[in-house]
Amino acid sequence: MTNLLQLLIDALLMGGLYALMSVGLSLGFGVVRIINFAHGEFVMLGAYGAYWALTLLHVDPLLALPFLIVLGYLGGWLLFRGVVAWVLKAPALNQILLTFGIALVLQHIAVVLWTGDVRSAMPEYALSTTIIGDVFVVHGRLIAFLVAGTLIAALTTWLRYSETGRAVRAVAQNHDAAILMGINPGRIYALAFAMSTALGIASGAIVSFLINITPFMGFSILLKAVAIVILGGLGSIAGTVISAFILAIAETMVAYYVPEGAGWTEGVAFAVIVGILLVRPRGIIGSALAT
Amino acid sequence: MTPLLSLSNIRAGYGASLVLHDLSIEVGEGEVVCLLGANGAGKTTTTCVIAGLVRPWSGEIRFAGESIAEVPGHRRVSLGIALSPEGRQVFPEMTVHENLLLGSYAPHARRDRTRAMDQVLALFPRLEERLRQKAGLMSGGEQQMLAIGRAIMSRPRLLMLDEPSLGLAPRIVMDVYAAVAETARAGISILLVEQNTEAALAVADRGYVLANGTIAASGSAAELRGSALVRSAFLGIQAESAP
Numbered sequence: 001m002t003n004l005l006q007l008l009i010d011a012l013l014m015g016g017l018y019a020l021m022s023v024g025l026s027l028g029f030g031v032v033r034i035i036n037f038a039h040g041e042f043v044m045l046g047a048y049g050a051y052w053a054l055t056l057l058h059v060d061p062l063l064a065l066p067f068l069i070v071l072g073y074l075g076g077w078l079l080f081r082g083v084v085a086w087v088l089k090a091p092a093l094n095q096i097l098l099t100f101g102i103a104l105v106l107q108h109i110a111v112v113l114w115t116g117d118v119r120s121a122m123p124e125y126a127l128s129t130t131i132i133g134d135v136f137v138v139h140g141r142l143i144a145f146l147v148a149g150t151l152i153a154a155l156t157t158w159l160r161y162s163e164t165g166r167a168v169r170a171v172a173q174n175h176d177a178a179i180l181m182g183i184n185p186g187r188i189y190a191l192a193f194a195m196s197t198a199l200g201i202a203s204g205a206i207v208s209f210l211i212n213i214t215p216f217m218g219f220s221i222l223l224k225a226v227a228i229v230i231l232g233g234l235g236s237i238a239g240t241v242i243s244a245f246i247l248a249i250a251e252t253m254v255a256y257y258v259p260e261g262a263g264w265t266e267g268v269a270f271a272v273i274v275g276i277l278l279v280r281p282r283g284i285i286g287s288a289l290a291t
Numbered sequence: 292m293t294p295l296l297s298l299s300n301i302r303a304g305y306g307a308s309l310v311l312h313d314l315s316i317e318v319g320e321g322e323v324v325c326l327l328g329a330n331g332a333g334k335t336t337t338t339c340v341i342a343g344l345v346r347p348w349s350g351e352i353r354f355a356g357e358s359i360a361e362v363p364g365h366r367r368v369s370l371g372i373a374l375s376p377e378g379r380q381v382f383p384e385m386t387v388h389e390n391l392l393l394g395s396y397a398p399h400a401r402r403d404r405t406r407a408m409d410q411v412l413a414l415f416p417r418l419e420e421r422l423r424q425k426a427g428l429m430s431g432g433e434q435q436m437l438a439i440g441r442a443i444m445s446r447p448r449l450l451m452l453d454e455p456s457l458g459l460a461p462r463i464v465m466d467v468y469a470a471v472a473e474t475a476r477a478g479i480s481i482l483l484v485e486q487n488t489e490a491a492l493a494v495a496d497r498g499y500v501l502a503n504g505t506i507a508a509s510g511s512a513a514e515l516r517g518s519a520l521v522r523s524a525f526l527g528i529q530a531e532s533a534p
Contacts, residue, residue, distance in 0.1 A: 163396070163401075166385075166389060166392065166393060166396075167393070167396060169382070169384070169385060170382050170385070170393050170396075173382045173383060173384055173385070174380055174381075174382055174383075176344055176376070176380065177376065177380040177381070177382065178393075179342075179343070179344060179364040179365050180342060180344075180364070180368065180373070180374050180376060180380075180442075181365075181368065181393045181394060181396045181397070181441075181445070182365050182366075182368030182369060182396050182397035182400075182445065183365055183393075183396055184363070184365045185365070
């Protein structure tokens with residue numbers, strides 16, 4: 001019983017981080033309609049950002065977070081205006097190739113800047129634990145969960161209640177009707193892409209609490225995030241969050257209950273996703289930015 | 292006096308196919324003008340050209356004396372052009388209230404939002420009962436009212452309505468048209484695009500008949516009502532061969 005509680009707590013904390021990693025991808029897809037294969041690299045860059053903050057500037061990653069988010073937003077905005085905007089009307093294959101190319105460029109920039117060595121940006125407190133009853137809570141995971149929860153809550157509140165957030169949803173739901181409201185879709189695309197990038201960077205900064213950093217960490221993160229977004233129903237923020245938790249629970253359970261399970265987690269997690277999609281082909285919530 | 296809206300010699304289409312050739316129409320200040328025509332005549336393309344969703348290949352569009360051919364669609368809302376589009380195009384995942392708020396997204400309309408909201412809800416009391424409902428779950432008639440209400444929220448000088456009676460029960464058509472007439476009385480110019488000739492000519496001051504992408508006839512509502520050409524444009528029979 002205790003074990004189960006421990007597993008659920010672990011899964012819950014992990015799910016928050018998965019949700020943050022995926023929610024940016026989901027926002028970008030829901031609005032711009034491009035699956036951004038460079039999203040994993042944004043996470044990677046965020047992690048290196050936290051690493052630099054800690055090692056070069058001796059700034060706590062949590063303090064660096066707002067700054068990294070702003071940088072991510074500006075970088076995403078430039079990337080969109082400079083590169084991505086040009087393929088909006090191109091065939092999907094071209095869009096995939098472009099974002100895949102961006103991913104490769106970013107990976108290799110990371111190799112140049114930080115070499116291929118494994119780095120770590122874990123502050124001391126991230127490794128300490130609190131014991132509540134019989135349950136261990138690793139502080140790094142708890143902090144990551146809280147940061148993820150705060151950012152996702154801020155995003156959904158903004159989407160739901162602000163004037164611009166409403167415009168973002170309008171563009172996602174009906175591009176032409178949005179123009180008739182006086183909304184400039186080009187501006188909303190750039191905004192959504194920039195926010196998506198900022199969210200990727202933010203999740204990278206807090207991932208650095210939990211795992212080691214390499215220039216190539218982005219791909220496996222992307223794979224998970226894409227799976228989560230598809231499972232949640234493309235473009236649905238609420239669906240993305242729910243499926244992030246489903247994936248986290250499935251992984252945690254498999255790692256614990258299946259013999260040699262740690263090696264199987266990803267495979268079995270994807271089997272769960274395939275299974276759910278067989279029953280619900282449009283994902284858990286299959287609609288454009290319903291939030 | 293210069294008309295509020297004038298299109299001259301517009302050619303427009305999609306891809307390689309030409310839909311409008313040499314289209315010229317005018318809408319005066321405070322006028323209700325209807326644009327009649329069969330399916331595929333180019334009525335919806337005309338509204339899209341005026342709203343800026345379709346860029347014409349050539350020709351002149353003037354609004355309130357200014358050429359607006361180069362003004363992107365989203366900026367035309369601030370000039371006072373609003374379109375309730377064919378098929379309603381409400382935001383399905385948003386509530387009625389959110390849809391109406393989006394109608395007043397443009398800065399000039401946002402300042403006047405509360406008053407506009409009161410007016411729209413007075414015009415369509417049914418929307419007030421449905422404010423918290425998702426737009427996509429409403430009936431066709433309610434969605435039509437929402438699309439018109441949303442367009443009025445933008446404080447337009449020219450309101451375009453594309454097939455507001457399409458697929459609606461006769462009772463609802465009457466409600467919708469009563470609201471159109473009331474909007475016209477408030478001084479807003481209206482360009483009414485319809486296949487429902489009867490309903491349109493009952494509220495319009497004058498009208499145009501569009502056939503094969505150009506104006507086939509025009510005149511006062513009374514003239515058009517009795518015109519054989521109007522009947523032929525709709526029924527596809529030649530005026531001469533009619534008994």
